Amino acid sequence: SLEGPDEHSRFAQQVLLYVRSCNLTELRQLSVERLADKFGYNRSAFSRKFRQESEESLQEVLVEERLKRAHTLLLSRPGRITLKTLAQLVGFSDPAHFAKRFREKFGPDPSAVRN
Secondary structure (H helix, E strand, O other): OOOOHHHHHHHHHHHHHHHHHOOHHHHHHOOHHHHHHHOOOOHHHHHHHHHHHHOOOHHHHHHHHHHHHHHHHHHHOOOOOOHHHHHHHHOOOOHHHHHHHHHHHHOOOHHHHHO
């Protein structure tokens, strides 16, 4: 590759900054395909480049960001939001899968954080 290490990390940083800067609506609609398109790559080349430069999977980055946003929402609106709504707000179609991933990341069940 002609790119130096700074170029590698810069690409991954740009992608991460973009994901973190998305509002909830954008984050909910975000996919690896949409990210690849935004950055001018096809899906597989984009995923490969990101993984090589960040040692993380893009899909996992999206899941992590969605979980962080859900946690923040739970803390800022305790008791006012159903788990199904929360899961949908951050881009999970399955509330059970959302709850499982939430527990893996934060320990307590989302309903325990909510109350």
